[in-house]
Amino acid sequence: MVAASAATCLVVTFVILTWALKDVPWRQIADGSLKPIVVLENANGTPLVRQGPYQGPYISYEQFPDTLINAVLSIEDRRFMDHIGVDPQGIVRALFRNIQAGSVVQGGSTITQQLIKLQYLDSDRTLKRKIQELVIAFWLEGKLGKEEILTRYLNSAYLGAGATGMSAAARIYFDKDVEDLNLPETALLAGLLRAPSQWNPIVNREGARQRTEVVLDAMVDNGKITHLQAGAAKSAFAKVNPTRPTPRSGSWFADWVAPQASEVSGSSPGSTTVRTTLVPRLQEIAEKTIADTLEKSGEAASVSQAALVAMTPEGAVVAMVGGRDYKASQFNRAVTAMRQPGSTFKLFVFYAALKAGLTLSDRVLDAPLDIKGWSPENSGGRYRGWVTLAEAFARSLNAASVALAQEVGLDNVIAAARELGIDAELTNTPSLALGTSEVNLLDLTAAYASVRLGKAPVEPWGIIDFKAADQPEAFRVGQQSPQPVDLSPYQSDLVDLLRLVVEKRTGRGADPGVFAAGKTGTSQNNRDAWFIGFTEPLVVGVWVGNDDDTPMKGVTGGAIPARIWRDFMRQALRNPGPDTMSDDSIAGKDNSPRSCNVSACSRAYRSFRPSDCTYQPYSGERRICER
Structure with missing residues (x-):
């Protein structure tokens, strides 16, 4: 009879366990599979804190200070190092204190159980979930060990203010x-x-202080610190000033670079730290310049939006503003918006002319034209007759530019634009020379x-470089581009054209007081206004307009865009400092290790792994991808 009862109990237990455990993700738990975490940094290596939830890099056990581990164990699970995943003594103690208080004031869950709730199971309080939690807790203790369990917990716990993990909380609360x-x-x-929301020190400083004192007292009771140390720490709390760092790094940039960073990190679990090209000082100048200009002049000129992109001559984007207010609109007008470039497109017309063998002193007729019923008009309605190419460009003469495009051929103008990197759809019509085909600012x-x-x-x-948490080596991101075209035969003439615009003609309002070259642009009915140009270290583009495509009040490229460009350049070039566009690490001249062309390698090898830039050949060990 006893044997039969025991057998029945075993069968029932087996059935219950089979039912409860059939959908447990054992493989995921065993492997410690973590969602890939991409940590973005500015060019100088400081965190690029994005809007919204933030998870910092995965921290190893050795990186957590002893005081943090002792504090967590003292307040959350004092017997963590002794129990086997479930702590009966802790459950009894919690039950007794809850009965004394008349409410739930203490839980009996161990850190192992809390980790299971955080990462592997839902929060339903059902019998099935409780059975799963208990069995997984025993299994995890034997499979992972104490240090790994605690490490995973400290990296995955939510700590308020959008911070997941201790590294993110340390950055958000204390920088x-x-x-x-x-x-x-x-x-x-x-x-x-x-209770991270209840004791969030940003919104409840007094509650956070009281809770901190509770933790310090628990550390004393646990023998981890002395009464004297606890008293000194309580007094020092007055100096603790938790404030969320201002996300001054430009969320438009973060949104733009995030897909590139995800490609670099691949699907490898854990964290990958990606150092970007963004320079915080320049980003702050760009945001403030646009905000101040629109606040001062926007309403009177019927201008609601503006965008700015700043890059090095090599193409490293050091600042990006995609609109007036990121919180109000995340639409990136620097990257996604397609607008008519107006006369800034004339650069390609004149480049095509130089390639065709013309010189800046050659003449083109600036006079009324009729091309199948369409007639381009100069600003102000005045025509200047025969003018040099240099004068036609500097004065931004529409009729002369269209005549020049007709002379060299629209196909060659389109080819010139393609050669310089414009891949937007370009319509082969005479008005193309005046910038009627839409492009984006970037x-x-x-x-x-x-x-x-x-x-x-x-x-x-x-992206400058990246480093996976489990790899000792960082990799510079290889920049893939087609075979470069040498512009040296035409560069001097093109720069002279653009300098003349700033020094004497339509771009005088952009003059920053140092070498500068650029071009104004205004689309039909003043719907878009642009200034694109460069100084020695920086290339900057500015666009202003309205999302609904309504006309502005007489705004041209030589007005508000030129002023934004000038004000940004003057501040950017003033006392540039060590973390600006002159930084060799942005230009790719530092001593960072070998380059890894992630895009080319991932296309070439299905087995490519970005974290260490390797692929698996048909035989032998993994090899470094050197494409």
Whole structure:
């Protein structure tokens, strides 16, 4: 009878366990599979904190300070190092204290159980989930060990203010690396684990202080610090100033570079730190210049939006503003918006003319034209007769530019634009010479960068290098581009044309007081206004207009866009400092390790792994991809 009862119990237990555990993700738990985390950094290596939830790099056990580990164990699971995943003694203690308080004031879950809830199971309080939690807790303890369980927990716990993981919380609350936290700071973070929204120090400083004192007292009771140390830490809390860092790094840039960063990181679990080209100082100048200009002049001129892109001549994007207010609109007018470039497109007409053998002193007729019923008009309605190519460009003469395009051939104008990197759809009609085919600001700015560099095309890029958490070596991102076209036979003439615009003609309002070259552009009925140009270290493009395509009040490229460009350049070139566009690490001249062309390698090898830039050949060990 006893044997039968025991057998029945075993069968029932087996059935219940089979039912409860059949959908447990054992492989995922065993492998420690983590969602890929991409951590973006500015060019100087500081975190590029994005809007919204933020998860920092995955931190190893050795990187967590002892005070943080002691604080977490003292307040969350004092017997963590002794129990086997479930702590009966802790459950009894919690039950007793809850009965005393008349409410739930303490939980009995271990850190192992909390990790399971965070990463592997849903939060339903059902019998099935409780059985799963208990069995997985026992199994995890034997499979992973204490240090790995605690490491995973500290990297995945939510700590308020959008921060997941201790490294993210250290950055958001204190703007520090987790290794640099002091005792009161670690006690504060440990206290957030139980109720991060309730004790968030940004919104409830007093509650955070009281909770921190509870943690410090628990550390004393646990023998991890002395009464004297706890008292000093409580007094030092007055110096703790948790404030979320302003996301000054430009969320439009982060949105633009994120897909590139994801490609670089691949699908490897864990974190990949991606150093971008963004220069915080230049980004801040760009945002403030646009905000101040639109605040001062926008309403009177019926201008609601503006965009700016700044890059090095090699194409490293160091600042990007995609509109007036990112919180109000995440639409990136620097990258996604397609607008008519107006006279900024004339660069390609005159480049085609130079390639056809004409010189800047050759003449073109600026006079009324009739091309199958269409007649281009000069601004102001005045025509100047025979003018040199230099004068026609500097004065932005529409009739002369259309006549020149007809002379050299529209096919050659389109080919010239393609050569300089414009890949938008270009319509083969006479009005093309006046910029009636739509382009985006980023590509147009890169085309002007090719003139400054003397090679084409310049491909805009935003990533300098990357490093996976489990790899000791960082890799510079190889920039893939077609065979460059040497512009040196025409560069001097093109630069002279663009300099003349700034020094004497339509671009005088953009003059920053140093060498500068650029071109104004205004589309029909003043719907778009542009200024694109460069100084020695920077190439910058500015667009202003309205999302609904309504006309502005007389705004031309030589007005608001030129002023934005000038004001940005003057500040950008003033005391540039060590983290600006002159930084060799942005230009690719530093001593970072070998280059890894992620795009080319991923296309060439199905087995390509970005984290270490290797692929698996048909035989032998993995090899470095050297494409």
